[in-house]
Amino acid sequence: MNALGDSRNAGTGQSIVANWSQFSPAIRRNAIAVLMRRGDWALALLEAIDKQKNQQGRSRAGSLVQLKQNPNRAVARRAERIAEVTAAVSADREEVVKKLLPLARERGDAGRGKEVFTAQCVACHTINGQGGKIGPDLTGIGARDRAEVLTDILDPNRSVEANYRMWTVTTKGGDTFSGRLETETQSSVEILDTTGQKHVVQRKEIASLEGSQLSIMPIGLEALPPDNLKDLLEYLAESHQ
Numbered sequence: 001m002n003a004l005g006d007s008r009n010a011g012t013g014q015s016i017v018a019n020w021s022q023f024s025p026a027i028r029r030n031a032i033a034v035l036m037r038r039g040d041w042a043l044a045l046l047e048a049i050d051k052q053k054n055q056q057g058r059s060r061a062g063s064l065v066q067l068k069q070n071p072n073r074a075v076a077r078r079a080e081r082i083a084e085v086t087a088a089v090s091a092d093r094e095e096v097v098k099k100l101l102p103l104a105r106e107r108g109d110a111g112r113g114k115e116v117f118t119a120q121c122v123a124c125h126t127i128n129g130q131g132g133k134i135g136p137d138l139t140g141i142g143a144r145d146r147a148e149v150l151t152d153i154l155d156p157n158r159s160v161e162a163n164y165r166m167w168t169v170t171t172k173g174g175d176t177f178s179g180r181l182e183t184e185t186q187s188s189v190e191i192l193d194t195t196g197q198k199h200v201v202q203r204k205e206i207a208s209l210e211g212s213q214l215s216i217m218p219i220g221l222e223a224l225p226p227d228n229l230k231d232l233l234e235y236l237a238e239s240h241q
Helices: 012-018 025-035 039-050 057-067 073-086 093-105 110-120 146-154 226-237
Strands: 165-171 176-184 188-192 198-202 206-215
Touching: 012 025, 012 039, 025 039, 039 057, 039 073, 057 073, 093 146, 093 226, 110 226, 146 226, 165 188, 165 198, 176 198
Parallel strands: none
Antiparallel strands: 165 176, 165 206, 176 188, 188 198
16 A cells, blocks of 8 residues: 555556455555545545445544645545535534543443554554554553543544644645654655654655644544443553553
């Protein structure tokens, strides 16, 4: 999948979408990042979302949030229309939080919660030295109030630390990379995307560099079964022990 990201073939996006059912969750995360890299590929992703071929709720919602900010206006407008029609991205996160917040008072299964964390969170977050470094280290998060933790999960854009905001770089060659601004120098910037892949872009190749107030963490975890959310909270609650 990473090799496909170097392609310049307009049909690459369609080919990735056509083989979606064969991809594991990890490969799907990489595929989303690759598809959002070029305008024609992003349109192939949006076409799949529109036709509901891509059934990954979290990826779908998170993709639309990013694609609505895409510097390619055709991509951004299509994403906005789909978001409005499908309501894939809630216009009111407060309602989502209000509906699911009672889960914070219920107990879950920490063992199953670790499985949920591994499937949904470990690519971006570290606990006790294990996991990705895209988002904040969650070691010790169990010392926090469960309701606060669940709110952060359901509404990651409510309070975003500057280091974890979404940045988008578009190159003069037409590539688009979105993620955390890892480092920047006088000659280059380094973007860490949501799959953990680093992209070093020379400033002389940059057409635009834009920051947003959005978190790099995608919304959409409310699509998980309630028991999975309870189990995830139970696992995180034990992380400080």
